[in-house]
Amino acid sequence: MRRAVAARSERDQAVEPDESSTTASSALLEPDADADTERVPEAKRIVEPESETAAGPASDDAISAANDGEEDADAVEHGTVLSVRGLTKTFGDTRAVDALDLEVRAGSFYGIVGPNGAGKTTTLSMITGLLRPDAGSVTVNGIDVWADPAAAKRTIGVLPDRLRVFDRLTGAQLLYYAGTLRGLSGDVVRGRVEDLARVFGLEDAMGRLVSDYSAGMVKKVSLAAAMIHSPRVLVLDEPFESVDPVSAAKVVEILRVYVGNGGTVVLSSHSMDFIQRVCDHVAIIVEGQVLAAGPVADVRGPVSLEERFLELAGGRRAAEGMEWLHSFSG
Numbered sequence: 565m566r567r568a569v570a571a572r573s574e575r576d577q578a579v580e581p582d583e584s585s586t587t588a589s590s591a592l593l594e595p596d597a598d599a600d601t602e603r604v605p606e607a608k609r610i611v612e613p614e615s616e617t618a619a620g621p622a623s624d625d626a627i628s629a630a631n632d633g634e635e636d637a638d639a640v641e642h643g644t645v646l647s648v649r650g651l652t653k654t655f656g657d658t659r660a661v662d663a664l665d666l667e668v669r670a671g672s673f674y675g676i677v678g679p680n681g682a683g684k685t686t687t688l689s690m691i692t693g694l695l696r697p698d699a700g701s702v703t704v705n706g707i708d709v710w711a712d713p714a715a716a717k718r719t720i721g722v723l724p725d726r727l728r729v730f731d732r733l734t735g736a737q738l739l740y741y742a743g744t745l746r747g748l749s750g751d752v753v754r755g756r757v758e759d760l761a762r763v764f765g766l767e768d769a770m771g772r773l774v775s776d777y778s779a780g781m782v783k784k785v786s787l788a789a790a791m792i793h794s795p796r797v798l799v800l801d802e803p804f805e806s807v808d809p810v811s812a813a814k815v816v817e818i819l820r821v822y823v824g825n826g827g828t829v830v831l832s833s834h835s836m837d838f839i840q841r842v843c844d845h846v847a848i849i850v851e852g853q854v855l856a857a858g859p860v861a862d863v864r865g866p867v868s869l870e871e872r873f874l875e876l877a878g879g880r881r882a883a884e885g886m887e888w889l890h891s892f893s894g
């Protein structure tokens with residue numbers, strides 16, 4: 565309890581601009597190899613309670629059966645920053661994710677596409693420690709997410725699909741809160757809040773309540789919150805939904821620099837054009853399974869990614885049986 569109070573009082577100071585902050589924006593874009601040195605260890609337990617869902621816990625044995633320490637070390641050595649094996653989640657009669665495997669190398673810009681209900685959000689939620697799988701394993705940067713969620717979450721930045729934002733805070737307070745919850749010191753957070761506000765074009769909105777933001781502004785401030793601790797891996801569920809093209813271009817530029825410096829972005833999107841243009845790797849998920857994955861050029865082959873997606877997801881047959889629609893009633 566004392567720790568929570570300490571974190572809060574530090575946050576309160578942060579909403580007042582601090583001239584002494586000297587953090588360079590480039591530091592924000594580089595995944596933080598030495599981040600632990602500037603963290604406040606006591607904050608960790610406040611920050612990272614293990615999330616559970618209504619589905620209830622699965623057995624740890626089932627979740628981590630495929631994993632062991634040697635395997636983790638091997639994966640990191642070979643540049644794999646995210647490894648998903650046999651990931652499975654069932655809701656009632658719905659098998660949302662079905663023994664899904666995914667391998668993401670460090671420094672990738674990895675797109676995940678799939679039709680509505682394909683299991684993208686469920687997969688990303690299990691990868692980021694927000695939803696406990698029924699079976700399978702997830703390893704991020706060599707850490708088994710479900711064996712040690714707190715350690716894994718330190719290396720991940722998350723933009724969840726259904727945003728639950730503390731919207732009675734101002735933008736500045738929300739970002740400060742996100743940074744200190746991740747264990748960053750007040751000075752570091754203040755500098756990064758300034759940088760993030762600038763690059764996301766939110767400077768004028770920092771003093772306003774997030775509840776008064778537009779949908780796109782909420783998305784941007786949430787993206788900023790996901791990045792503030794310079795995680796090794798950014799997992800973003802539909803990050804550009806509601807974001808205007810100018811802001812989206814800026815965010816893409818930020819993410820490109822981040823990836824260029826060794827960070828990894830895993831994002832879901834319904835825009836095939838975006839994935840083809842921006843991502844270097846893609847996985848097409850249909851009915852909870854990966855139907856194709858690899859470098860974008862390999863997955864799409866001689867056709868566009870959209871064509872390939874429609875082939876795999878069965879989009880071409882949509883109009884069959886709908887002839888009544890053109891019989892026009894009057």
Ligand SMILES: Nc1ncnc2c1ncn2[C@@H]1O[C@H](COP(=O)(O)OP(=O)(O)OP(=O)(O)O)[C@@H](O)[C@H]1O
Pocket residue numbers: 655658659660678679680681682683684685686687
């Ligand atoms: N909490 C839940 N309870 C019951 N069913 C769920 C729950 N979450 C997801 N599902 C079901 O799991 C399946 C996969 O859903 P998910 O949200 O992962 O799909 P998605 O690929 O992200 O879809 P979209 O593109 O529409 O966002 C769907 O059939 C959905 O109805």
